[in-house]
Amino acid sequence: MVVVQETVLLTNSIENFKWIQKNFKELEKGYEGKFIAVKNEEIIAFASTRDALNKELQKKKIDISEVFIDFIPRKGHIILF
Amino acid sequence: MKIILSTKIGDRYYLNTVAFLKTPRKFKSTRVIIDTGSPSTILSYSDAMDLQVPLSNLEKGDIINIGGSKYQGYIFRKLKIRMRSEDGTDMEEDVVVNTVKPTSQKEHIELTSMPTIIGNDFLKDKKLKLFCDFANENAYLERD
Numbered sequence: 001m002v003v004v005q006e007t008v009l010l011t012n013s014i015e016n017f018k019w020i021q022k023n024f025k026e027l028e029k030g031y032e033g034k035f036i037a038v039k040n041e042e043i044i045a046f047a048s049t050r051d052a053l054n055k056e057l058q059k060k061k062i063d064i065s066e067v068f069i070d071f072i073p074r075k076g077h078i079i080l081f
Numbered sequence: 082m083k084i085i086l087s088t089k090i091g092d093r094y095y096l097n098t099v100a101f102l103k104t105p106r107k108f109k110s111t112r113v114i115i116d117t118g119s120p121s122t123i124l125s126y127s128d129a130m131d132l133q134v135p136l137s138n139l140e141k142g143d144i145i146n147i148g149g150s151k152y153q154g155y156i157f158r159k160l161k162i163r164m165r166s167e168d169g170t171d172m173e174e175d176v177v178v179n180t181v182k183p184t185s186q187k188e189h190i191e192l193t194s195m196p197t198i199i200g201n202d203f204l205k206d207k208k209l210k211l212f213c214d215f216a217n218e219n220a221y222l223e224r225d
Binding site: 006007009010011012013014017021024025028035049050051064065068069070071073078079080 | 087089090091093098099101103107108109110111112127131148163165171190193194196
């Protein structure tokens with residue numbers, strides 16, 4: 001049962017990841033420099049910091065495992081890891 | 082087994098994919114970067130927090146340089162990483178990772194935008210070959 005749940009969560013995240021990739025240019029316009037939480041190919045929360053995003057999700061009673069969180073970098077910025 | 086990688090984030094070229102991370106306490110999916118410039122796999126601070134990794138109880142690892150700053154690494158031995166292969170089956174692996182924790186608010190802000198990094202140790206230990214053709218936007222990890 002747990003494995004099925006994990007498989008479904010991974011499948012959902014892959015779909016949300018693809019949605020972000022496909023719509024990245026649009027997302028850059030509205031969410032530049034922001035953390036976004038995506039569920040069912042829809043942004044359900046966003047914030048300037050991860051802490052603020054976590055608080056938003058807590059307010060909405062959404063567990064972190066249910067969403068795909070990503071950071072939209074600022075235009076013209078290159079992130080080195 | 083072939084795990085397809087995305088070659089871009091926006092219009093920048095990175096090798097990345099989605100991974101399902103699991104600890105004894107929590108699980109989540111996240112974007113991971115495949116970074117052949119990193120000898121070690123690094124569990125990001127944000128993912129470590131989301132997964133409730135007990136950072137204070139971990140043994141010290143190497144000093145990790147990220148973006149010009151130095152951080153004390155901590156070794157976490159109870160992480161499972163799962164990735165989806167091209168044929169729809171999942172590869173799940175136990176992995177020992179380094180993770181980092183900030184010592185100031187400035188570091189906290191810097192580290193929260195850093196993703197989890199799949200380093201060369203993971204590719205070697207799991208016997209994964211990396212194919213990458215950025216020009217044709219084709220990249221994957223492969224295991225016989």
